[in-house]
Amino acid sequence: MPKSKQVENLGLDDDKYRFVDAESHIYRTRPGLDESVVREISQHKEEPAWMLEFRLKALSIYESKPMPAWGGDLSDLETTLKDIYFYVKPQDQTERSWSDVPDKIKTTFERLGIPEAEQKALAGVGAQYESEMVYHSLKEEWASQGVIFDSIEDGLKNHPELFREYFGTVIPIADNKFSALNSAVWSGGSFVYVPKGVNLEIPLQAYFRVNQEKMGQFERTLIIIEEGATAHYIEGCTAPVYSTDSFHSGVIEIVVKKDARFRYTTIQNWSNNMYNLVTQRAVVQANGTMEWLDGNLGSKLTMKYPSCYLMGQGAHGSIMSIAYAGTGQHQDTGGKVVHVAKNTTSSIISKSISKEDGRSSYRGLCKVHEGATGARSNVECDALLINETSRTDTYPYIEVDEKTATVGHEATVSKVGDEQLFYLKNRGLSEEEAMALIVRGFIEPIAKELPLEYAVELNRLIELEMEGSVG
Amino acid sequence: MTDQSKYHSWLNEKRSHAWSVYENTPMPTTKSEEWRYTDLTKLLSLEHLNLQMTAGSHLKAPSREHLSETINTSGRIQFADGLISSLQLTSDIKNRGVIVDSMQNPQHEKHQEIIQANLGTVLLPPESGKFQALNAARWADGVIIYVPENVHIEMPVRGKHHFTSDKSTRCSRTLIVAEEGSQISYVEEFQSADSENAMVSSTVEIIAHKNATVDFVSVQNLGRGTFFQADQKAVVHRDATINTLNVNLGSTVTRLDLKTQLAEPGATTKMLGLYFGDQNQHFDHNTSQDHLAPHTGSDLLYKGALDGDSRATFRGVIRVHSGAQQTDAYQTNRTLLLSDKAQANSLPNLEIEADDVKCSHGSTVGQLDQEIIFYLLNRGLSPQQAERLVVLGFLGDVLERLPKGAFRRVVNSVTDTLKQKLSHG
Numbered sequence: 001m002p003k004s005k006q007v008e009n010l011g012l013d014d015d016k017y018r019f020v021d022a023e024s025h026i027y028r029t030r031p032g033l034d035e036s037v038v039r040e041i042s043q044h045k046e047e048p049a050w051m052l053e054f055r056l057k058a059l060s061i062y063e064s065k066p067m068p069a070w071g072g073d074l075s076d077l078e079t080t081l082k083d084i085y086f087y088v089k090p091q092d093q094t095e096r097s098w099s100d101v102p103d104k105i106k107t108t109f110e111r112l113g114i115p116e117a118e119q120k121a122l123a124g125v126g127a128q129y130e131s132e133m134v135y136h137s138l139k140e141e142w143a144s145q146g147v148i149f150d151s152i153e154d155g156l157k158n159h160p161e162l163f164r165e166y167f168g169t170v171i172p173i174a175d176n177k178f179s180a181l182n183s184a185v186w187s188g189g190s191f192v193y194v195p196k197g198v199n200l201e202i203p204l205q206a207y208f209r210v211n212q213e214k215m216g217q218f219e220r221t222l223i224i225i226e227e228g229a230t231a232h233y234i235e236g237c238t239a240p241v242y243s244t245d246s247f248h249s250g251v252i253e254i255v256v257k258k259d260a261r262f263r264y265t266t267i268q269n270w271s272n273n274m275y276n277l278v279t280q281r282a283v284v285q286a287n288g289t290m291e292w293l294d295g296n297l298g299s300k301l302t303m304k305y306p307s308c309y310l311m312g313q314g315a316h317g318s319i320m321s322i323a324y325a326g327t328g329q330h331q332d333t334g335g336k337v338v339h340v341a342k343n344t345t346s347s348i349i350s351k352s353i354s355k356e357d358g359r360s361s362y363r364g365l366c367k368v369h370e371g372a373t374g375a376r377s378n379v380e381c382d383a384l385l386i387n388e389t390s391r392t393d394t395y396p397y398i399e400v401d402e403k404t405a406t407v408g409h410e411a412t413v414s415k416v417g418d419e420q421l422f423y424l425k426n427r428g429l430s431e432e433e434a435m436a437l438i439v440r441g442f443i444e445p446i447a448k449e450l451p452l453e454y455a456v457e458l459n460r461l462i463e464l465e466m467e468g469s470v471g
Numbered sequence: 472m473t474d475q476s477k478y479h480s481w482l483n484e485k486r487s488h489a490w491s492v493y494e495n496t497p498m499p500t501t502k503s504e505e506w507r508y509t510d511l512t513k514l515l516s517l518e519h520l521n522l523q524m525t526a527g528s529h530l531k532a533p534s535r536e537h538l539s540e541t542i543n544t545s546g547r548i549q550f551a552d553g554l555i556s557s558l559q560l561t562s563d564i565k566n567r568g569v570i571v572d573s574m575q576n577p578q579h580e581k582h583q584e585i586i587q588a589n590l591g592t593v594l595l596p597p598e599s600g601k602f603q604a605l606n607a608a609r610w611a612d613g614v615i616i617y618v619p620e621n622v623h624i625e626m627p628v629r630g631k632h633h634f635t636s637d638k639s640t641r642c643s644r645t646l647i648v649a650e651e652g653s654q655i656s657y658v659e660e661f662q663s664a665d666s667e668n669a670m671v672s673s674t675v676e677i678i679a680h681k682n683a684t685v686d687f688v689s690v691q692n693l694g695r696g697t698f699f700q701a702d703q704k705a706v707v708h709r710d711a712t713i714n715t716l717n718v719n720l721g722s723t724v725t726r727l728d729l730k731t732q733l734a735e736p737g738a739t740t741k742m743l744g745l746y747f748g749d750q751n752q753h754f755d756h757n758t759s760q761d762h763l764a765p766h767t768g769s770d771l772l773y774k775g776a777l778d779g780d781s782r783a784t785f786r787g788v789i790r791v792h793s794g795a796q797q798t799d800a801y802q803t804n805r806t807l808l809l810s811d812k813a814q815a816n817s818l819p820n821l822e823i824e825a826d827d828v829k830c831s832h833g834s835t836v837g838q839l840d841q842e843i844i845f846y847l848l849n850r851g852l853s854p855q856q857a858e859r860l861v862v863l864g865f866l867g868d869v870l871e872r873l874p875k876g877a878f879r880r881v882v883n884s885v886t887d888t889l890k891q892k893l894s895h896g
Binding site: 070370383385386387388389390391392393394395396397398399400401402403404405406407408409410411412413414415 | 504793794796806808809810811812813814815816817818819820821822823824825826827828829830831832833834835836837838
């Protein structure tokens with residue numbers, strides 16, 4: 001069977017995410033990065049002096065840190081970054097009402113189905129276009145209970161003390177080269193605060209879109225879930241395909257307090273010329289629960305390892321991830337769990353699919369500090385290989401300094417079995433249907449955790465990607 | 472020039488090249504991923520080591536004696552501070568054309584030729600690292616074991632290393648070449664008294680040609696204060712098998728780099744490892760299973776127990792190279808923590824570039840199974856007896872995988888040392 005014929009016909013590359021709007025912005029910095037660019041961004045945002053200082057300090061740390069030599073191939077990134085626009089302002093302010101969003105941007109998001117999603121039971125919706133949140137709204141019933149769901153800029157403006165108390169505390173500037181870069185040029189992202197005991201049953205959603213060519217998007221999100229509160233935040237990411245590479249580097253900081261429960265879901269479907277280098281971390285206090293649900297389907301290279309720092313007794317962290325690497329893609333993803341307190345528990349489940357010359361790598365850390373008595377952690381990685389040229393790697397780091405800890409890691413690599421295919425074909429399925437069914441079954445344990453519309457979307461994407469993969 | 476002096480000038484050239492590589496290679500630091508968990512400067516003061524070769528090493532030929540056929544050993548080599556002091560072989564070995572000889576002073580021209588054809592050329596060039604260069608420049612004496620086609624030697628050849636002096640670096644070198652359809656086993660043991668600061672470096676190269684089988688066992692029980700640095704490389708050709716067992720019980724710091732290449736279809740390997748740490752012992756095991764051809768198999772099992780404030784790192788990688796279809800590769804690392812201060816790191820890596828493979832790895836770190844301990848206590852055992860029994864069972868699992876008979880002596884002596892270590896804990 002001709003390779004990928006079906007995929008081309010169905011045109012994943014010009015499916016509903018891949019359209020391009022004409023460039024339009026009211027302001028952008030010149031390409032490249034130096035101190036004046038950082039000052040300009042800060043000035044445009046009318047920031048307090050401490051934030052400018054924070055940014056400048058971050059810039060010098062960014063410049064002093066070498067490019068990571070591990071993970072994916074970053075050899076072209078230095079050159080790419082020279083031409084990138086670090087800040088592109090699409091409009092003047094974040095709108096609270098959908099009708100106030102400029103038509104062109106509105107059309108974009110409507111094509112992506114965003115307001116539609118809002119009408120369906122979401123507690124709040126944010127939409128970021130290029131460097132700024134163009135739209136942010138929260139339903140009144142939640143706002144009246146003290147829930148804050150703002151753009152990060154409005155968070156800084158409207159809740160300066162709360163903001164400053166947590167900002168940069170979960171992920172310090174110097175954590176890694178890209179957290180330093182984000183700290184220098186961050187723009188957009190969400191500020192979420194859920195007060196004590198509030199149970200936000202329905203999700204908040206943020207949508208990230210890059211339209212401008214040679215664009216760098218640096219969203220920064222800060223989420224605080226107070227004692228006993230619960231919430232769920234979903235982010236989706238897309239961009240059109242350009243001939244040049246784009247760059248996305250977010251920093252997501254999360255504080256889950258005592259007895260609180262929080263889930264962060266990402267479905268990343270960036271175009272295949274996007275570098276996606278994201279730092280996501282949660283600190284979890286006593287008996288709190290943090291769950292990362294991470295779907296990485298798009299991008300050229302993703303390096304992303306959602307982390308849980310289990311700081312309070314009985315805290316629990318869970319990371320579930322699916323990675324799909326098609327041709328030209330490298331998904332270097334995984335998770336980190338750090339057990340600091342007693343009786344903390346964690347689990348990482350990672351499933352990856354590599355097709356054609358795609359490469360998926362699991363990279364993870366499980367660290368148990370001395371004194372974290374009774375800590376338990378379990379890691380399971382399963383990799384599915386579709387073609388001869390596909391590649392998968394597993395790079396776990398297990399560091400145990402506590403005698404009473406129980407830590408296990410298992411990984412398996414497999415291909416779709418001929419017997420499985422044979423059986424399903426005998427039941428009347430075409431080879432492609434059989435393949436898609438097997439792959440769906442493979443990701444099902446994680447897909448079933450997604451909100452319904454995302455699960456449907458994920459299955460559809462996987463199905464499309466699997467077309468033409470047999471033979 | 473005589474053959475002997477030609478051979479020695481060949482050796483000296485290699486040594487001086489390796490020495491220049493050594494001098495130009497920086498000491499590995501924890502900045503390098505492969506040395507991330509072993510900070511040599513914190514653990515030892517290597518700069519005080521005397522790196523000179525043992526004086527007059529190339530002048531003195533070892534004593535050569537006949538070994539009686541009644542004991543279950545085919546050859547016995549005694550090393551003193553890296554030099555061969557005696558070499559005893561059974562008539563079985565001699566009559567069937569097997570070569571077991573000194574690499575510094577080989578007896579025959581043919582032995583020289585075999586060494587020249589194989590030593591360090593393909594397998595571990597000095598350029599592969601600081602210690603590889605050091606060993607290549609400074610090995611005092613080494614042993615060549617060569618088995619001709621279709622010759623099977625049932626009982627193992629044993630090499631026994633004993634080291635005495637402090638503040639010195641002693642390097643040993645082993646080269647094993649098994650021709651088509653042959654079979655051999657070699658057991659090397661390392662012992663020394665406790666010392667203030669010493670280094671023992673061992674480099675082992677093993678080549679198994681088509682259909683050959685080599686079993687290699689290393690038992691390291693060096694004194695405290697020693698840095699044991701071991702490099703082993705095994706290349707397995709078509710339908711051949713190389714099995715290795717590394718037992719590390721002694722020394723203060725142990726660093727093992729074991730690389731096995733499954734080079735041709737049908738090649739297989741079993742890689743076994745066992746370690747027991749107490750006090751401030753530090754173990755760093757670094758392994759690779761490289762599948763370069765289709766229909767190859769590898770199975771690794773490393774198990775250890777850590778007492779006192781000892782620490783162990785296992786880093787192992789299975790690489791299935793592109794085109795190496797129908798590969799079966801497994802890797803398991805299990806570590807028991809017996810004390811509050813013990814620490815274990817485990818990094819089992821997979822890099823898979825072929826789709827039709829069976830590959831998995833597993834790694835666990837944890838304490839003794841409390842249910843079994845509880846059961847044993849109820850049966851009237853003391854807590855010490857119970858712990859001892861469970862640890863011996865846990866580690867004994869590795870020894871049980873050795874072929875029975877030929878390795879009985881190794882199993883007994885390792886078990887005795889383990890019992891000793893456990894009773895001191």
